Amino acid sequence: MLLTSIVERREVWSATSYRTGFREAPMSGNPAILISGLTKSFGRVRALDGLDLTVDTGEVHGFLGPNGAGKTTTLRILLGLLRAGSGHAELLGGHPWRDAVELHRRLAYVPGDVVLWPTLSGGEAIDLLGRLRGGLDQRRKKALLELFDLDPTKKGRAYSKGNRQKVALVAALASDVELLLLDEPTAGLDPLMEAAFRECVTEERGNGRTVLLSSHILSEVEALCDRVTIVRDGRAVESGTLEQLRHLTRSSITAELDRIPDGLAELAGVHELAVSGSRVRFEVEADRLGGALRLLTDAGVRSLTCQPPTLEELFLRHYQSAS
Amino acid sequence: MTGTFALVRLALRRDRLLLPVWIMMITGAIAATASAIGELYPGMAQRVALGVTIGSTPALQALTGPVFDATSVGGLTAWRATTLATGLVGLMSIMVVTRHTRAEEETGRAELIGACAVGRHAIPAAAVIVAGGANLLIAFLLTVTLIGQGLPGSGALGFGLAVGGTGWVFTGIAVVAAQVTEHARTANGLAISVLGLAYLLRASGDAAGVETLAWLSPLGWAQRVRAFAGERWWVVGLLALTGLLLVGLAALPARRRDVGAGLLPPRLGPSDAAPSLASALALAWRLQRGGLLGWMIGFAIGGAMFGSLAQSVGDIVNDNPQLAAILERIGGAGALVDTFLAAVMGLLGLAVGGFAVQATLRLQGEEAGIRAEPVLAAAVPRWRWTLSHLVIALGGTPIIITAGGLAAGLAHGVRTGEVGEQVLRLLGAAWVQVPAAWVPAGIAMLLFGLLPRLTALAWAALVAFALLAQLGELLQLDDWIRSLSPFAHLPQVPGGEVSAAPLLWLTAVAIALALVGVAAFQRRDLAGY
Numbered sequence: 001m002l003l004t005s006i007v008e009r010r011e012v013w014s015a016t017s018y019r020t021g022f023r024e025a026p027m028s029g030n031p032a033i034l035i036s037g038l039t040k041s042f043g044r045v046r047a048l049d050g051l052d053l054t055v056d057t058g059e060v061h062g063f064l065g066p067n068g069a070g071k072t073t074t075l076r077i078l079l080g081l082l083r084a085g086s087g088h089a090e091l092l093g094g095h096p097w098r099d100a101v102e103l104h105r106r107l108a109y110v111p112g113d114v115v116l117w118p119t120l121s122g123g124e125a126i127d128l129l130g131r132l133r134g135g136l137d138q139r140r141k142k143a144l145l146e147l148f149d150l151d152p153t154k155k156g157r158a159y160s161k162g163n164r165q166k167v168a169l170v171a172a173l174a175s176d177v178e179l180l181l182l183d184e185p186t187a188g189l190d191p192l193m194e195a196a197f198r199e200c201v202t203e204e205r206g207n208g209r210t211v212l213l214s215s216h217i218l219s220e221v222e223a224l225c226d227r228v229t230i231v232r233d234g235r236a237v238e239s240g241t242l243e244q245l246r247h248l249t250r251s252s253i254t255a256e257l258d259r260i261p262d263g264l265a266e267l268a269g270v271h272e273l274a275v276s277g278s279r280v281r282f283e284v285e286a287d288r289l290g291g292a293l294r295l296l297t298d299a300g301v302r303s304l305t306c307q308p309p310t311l312e313e314l315f316l317r318h319y320q321s322a323s
Numbered sequence: 324m325t326g327t328f329a330l331v332r333l334a335l336r337r338d339r340l341l342l343p344v345w346i347m348m349i350t351g352a353i354a355a356t357a358s359a360i361g362e363l364y365p366g367m368a369q370r371v372a373l374g375v376t377i378g379s380t381p382a383l384q385a386l387t388g389p390v391f392d393a394t395s396v397g398g399l400t401a402w403r404a405t406t407l408a409t410g411l412v413g414l415m416s417i418m419v420v421t422r423h424t425r426a427e428e429e430t431g432r433a434e435l436i437g438a439c440a441v442g443r444h445a446i447p448a449a450a451v452i453v454a455g456g457a458n459l460l461i462a463f464l465l466t467v468t469l470i471g472q473g474l475p476g477s478g479a480l481g482f483g484l485a486v487g488g489t490g491w492v493f494t495g496i497a498v499v500a501a502q503v504t505e506h507a508r509t510a511n512g513l514a515i516s517v518l519g520l521a522y523l524l525r526a527s528g529d530a531a532g533v534e535t536l537a538w539l540s541p542l543g544w545a546q547r548v549r550a551f552a553g554e555r556w557w558v559v560g561l562l563a564l565t566g567l568l569l570v571g572l573a574a575l576p577a578r579r580r581d582v583g584a585g586l587l588p589p590r591l592g593p594s595d596a597a598p599s600l601a602s603a604l605a606l607a608w609r610l611q612r613g614g615l616l617g618w619m620i621g622f623a624i625g626g627a628m629f630g631s632l633a634q635s636v637g638d639i640v641n642d643n644p645q646l647a648a649i650l651e652r653i654g655g656a657g658a659l660v661d662t663f664l665a666a667v668m669g670l671l672g673l674a675v676g677g678f679a680v681q682a683t684l685r686l687q688g689e690e691a692g693i694r695a696e697p698v699l700a701a702a703v704p705r706w707r708w709t710l711s712h713l714v715i716a717l718g719g720t721p722i723i724i725t726a727g728g729l730a731a732g733l734a735h736g737v738r739t740g741e742v743g744e745q746v747l748r749l750l751g752a753a754w755v756q757v758p759a760a761w762v763p764a765g766i767a768m769l770l771f772g773l774l775p776r777l778t779a780l781a782w783a784a785l786v787a788f789a790l791l792a793q794l795g796e797l798l799q800l801d802d803w804i805r806s807l808s809p810f811a812h813l814p815q816v817p818g819g820e821v822s823a824a825p826l827l828w829l830t831a832v833a834i835a836l837a838l839v840g841v842a843a844f845q846r847r848d849l850a851g852y
């Protein structure tokens with residue numbers, strides 16, 4: 001019964017995902033997170049406006065979007081800290097609000113801005129949060145403290161921002177959980193610690209854990225994530241594997257030609273064409289590349305550079321098109 | 324100091340509800356007191372008799388201070404109202420200052436402001452200006468309203484300035500406390516402890532007739548301005564100057580220390596938590612135990628002091644049966660010593676209500692400080708987190724008041740030579756306060772669940788209860804108005820009859836209010852950044 005309803009919902013989701021231009025990534029079991037048509041308003045501010053998001057079990061899923069896009073709001077709804085408006089949200093097969101307590105035993109959360117208790121030491125905070133979640137592996141805690149080079153004896157305010165972040169990271173990673181919800185977990189970490197974090201996430205994935213990683217650091221997302229979802233203004237505007245996303249991007253082409261071919265400007269998928277003398281520059285969508293090249297070779301190519309699409313460009317395009 | 328003006332405007336905007344409520348409550352209560360005294364004691368003879376009584380009763384002098392001129396309505400108003408008014412402006416000043424200095428630093432908002440084009444002293448300066456301005460306004464309003472009631476102008480001005488000046492001194496004390504401590508809570512605690520100590524110094528000095536002791540306390544100075552009794556303006560100057568010196572003193576550490584840090588260096592803690600630190604309740608206990616201990620110590624000191632004074636009420640009456648008749652009129656029925664002790668227990672009950680509200684509103688502090696989020700994101704049900712702090716608030720109340728009752732019983736018992744009996748009587752008298760003190764905690768919990776932005780109204784309710792309890796009888800307010808205060812329903816013990824009914828239904832009201840709050844929190848969004 002539950003299963004069929006999930007399947008139905010997935011079909012709905014598939015339809016919407018086609019709208020954004022993607023095929024489904026292969027599924028491994030039930031999705032860890034399944035959100036469709038989720039809305040949330042704060043007074044007159046509409047923070048989420050029909051968000052769709054699927055995170056499969058065992059994957060590291062990047063969650064990107066410009067400031068104020070609704071990433072934190074989504075995570076806080078998943079944590080049962082906020083009530084959803086309308087739409088559907090499901091987490092580890094349960095309801096984020098109703099089943100919050102049982103679900104929280106199976107997940108750990110790292111907020112973007114960690115506040116600690118002023119009178120508790122970092123080590124005490126780690127132990128406390130771990131125990132509140134239902135247990136914590138002391139050996140793993142020690143190892144993580146070492147890995148992140150964190151002094152657990154300082155008290156709350158004595159930590160720098162990055163070190164406070166590390167306290168929350170150690171508390172989350174030392175717990176034996178199925179799902180990690182990370183909201184810009186590396187904001188404030190130095191590059192060395194960032195590397196340590198990547199190592200941990202890779203290991204977590206190796207252990208079959210699911211990770212939802214909200215981040216503004218593209219290299220991090222590129223290095224860690226199997227799939228990403230880009231949100232803007234409370235909606236998912238793009239979702240898929242990194243490969244699929246790259247596929248959607250444009251290559252930029254510069255060529256020296258014998259003559260300028262006719263119809264290049266009219267060719268579907270060609271953008272921002274600039275001609276100077278015998279030299280052309282343009283951008284072309286990935287699946288139109290063949291047609292454009294054919295036209296160029298017919299016109300006699302003397303030199304050709306083709307720059308592969310960067311994710312950065314894709315992200316920036318999505319981030320900017322709001323304005 | 325750049326940017327101070329903008330910060331003052333910001334503070335006024337944030338306090339646009341709270342400050343007017345404080346100011347109106349204080350001036351309104353004083354104005355009502357003056358008119359009630361005019362009506363109750365219209366004749367000179369009555370007033371003089373009352374004055375003689377008070378003058379020869381150390382315990383009464385301790386509660387409300389000495390009478391300098393009993394012949395005039397103004398003089399009696401100053402006697403009755405100075406302690407209450409100065410205590411309230413002291414509290415107001417402390418809360419306003421802490422709210423706009425330490426609390427801001429703790430949330431990190433100060434950092435944001437400090438990084439703007441704002442001078443290093445702008446944040447404390449703005450807080451001082453707001454609190455100082457509020458005190459000045461109170462001084463002005465008091466002067467005008469008392470003159471409006473036909474009292475002499477210089478006396479009214481003296482009274483207004485004595486009250487406003489005391490508020491100004493506590494503005495200074497609070498801003499110093501905010502500089503030397505690391506957290507808003509400790510800053511508040513330190514400044515309020517100074518206020519409590521000032522009260523005890525004044526009370527014991529006045530009761531024992533040791534002038535120097537009373538002069539150690541700013542609350543004593545306010546009385547010694549002698550409003551309506553040949554004003555001593557230089558004492559007003561002393562208040563103003565002391566406040567100014569304290570503010571200047573606060574500027575010294577502000578220049579040297581870092582934003583967010585206190586003067587005392589932070590200490591290291593253990594690298595692992597004790598096995599017991601494993602639940603929401605354990606966390607709440609860990610966060611609140613220090614405050615609880617502080618309250619217990621304060622109550623023990625206060626209880627011991629008032630307990631040791633009680634017997635002197637009886638001594639005087641034994642000497643002068645005429646006085647007894649008059650005293651009964653201002654205090655109510657029953658043996659005078661018991662009346663006095665019942666009044667003291669009523670004060671302790673109100674004060675422990677302050678603890679109950681504070682401990683309950685710790686929930687709000689944790690939520691607004693984003694420290695509730697990690698707990699609720701772990702496997703802790705919302706109700707369990709709310710109850711964890713509520714249990715400390717409701718459970719701490721009887722513990723604290725037991726310290727006061729026990730100390731009062733011991734001190735009084737030693738003087739009368741019947742320790743065992745007095746301890747039992749006064750413990751009982753202390754415990755009956757508990758259900759009433761729970762009610763403001765219930766109100767705080769209700770507000771936290773339903774209207775978290777308005778939790779400060781729980782304090783307003785407590786102050787209103789205090790005013791009703793202290794002035795309701797004098798002002799001859801209608802019964803239904805006085806019965807709005809839970810404290811009005813308590814038996815007057817020791818001495819009076821105890822019936823269980825009001826205690827039970829007050830408990831039920833408090834718990835019902837709290838449960839509605841818990842249920843409402845169960846359903847609402849948690850505040851974020």
Ligand SMILES: Nc1ncnc2c1ncn2[C@@H]1O[C@H](COP(=O)(O)OP(=O)(O)OP(=O)(O)O)[C@@H](O)[C@H]1O
Pocket residue numbers: 042045046047065066067068069070071072073074850851
């Ligand atoms: N408690 C709140 N009250 C009012 N508006 C809110 C609240 N929380 C979030 N919002 C609004 O909802 C929108 C989404 O905010 P959210 O914090 O989810 O963004 P985000 O994607 O996490 O951004 P960032 O990358 O800056 O962290 C924003 O417009 C924000 O102003």
Ligand SMILES: [Mg+2]
Pocket residue numbers: 071072073112183
């Ligand atoms: Mg965010």
